[in-house]
Amino acid sequence: MYEALLFLHGLVRWLVLAFGLWALWRPEARPEALFAHALTLQVVLGVVLAFISPLVQGALANLEAAVATPGEIRFFAAEHWVGGLVALGLAHAGLSQARKGKPLDRLLFGLALGALLLSVPWFRPLLRL
Incomplete structure (x- = not known):
């Protein structure tokens, strides 16, 4: 189950990024709603993964050491999910x-997309098969 959810989370990542770029390029109701709702699905999948991930569960057992050490464990225990929630x-x-109908929407979508780009684990495989 963990591997299937991880694959789905990685696949939805590309949909979220595509919808985010579409929402910036074409500020209309449909792309903006697809971006926000696809991102919601992505965060829900991420929360479920956090509860069953051996990496996150191991980091949570000793959170102080995990956060103090830079690297993959700190990224997933602290930075990855915070960036996702901010986005x-x-x-x-x-x-x-x-x-x-306020013009602030494009700025907020741009900031959300920026937070997402910082939160993506680019050091991991781009697509898990």
Whole structure:
């Protein structure tokens, strides 16, 4: 189950990034909503993965040491999920602004996409097969 969820999480990552670029390129209701909702799915998958991931569970057992040591464990125990949650908040704030017709939406979507790009584990395989 863990491997299947990890594959799905990695696959949805590309959808989220594509929808995010589409929302920036074409500021309309549909791409913005697809970006925000695909990102919501991505975060939900990530939360489920965090509960069953041996890497995260091992890091949580000794959180102080995991956060103090730079590398893969700290990235997944602290930075990865924080960036995802920040991006989720920014994307939904942007969607709210877009629905109200306010021009702040593109800035919020751009910040969300920036937070996502910083949160993607680029050192891992781009697609797990």
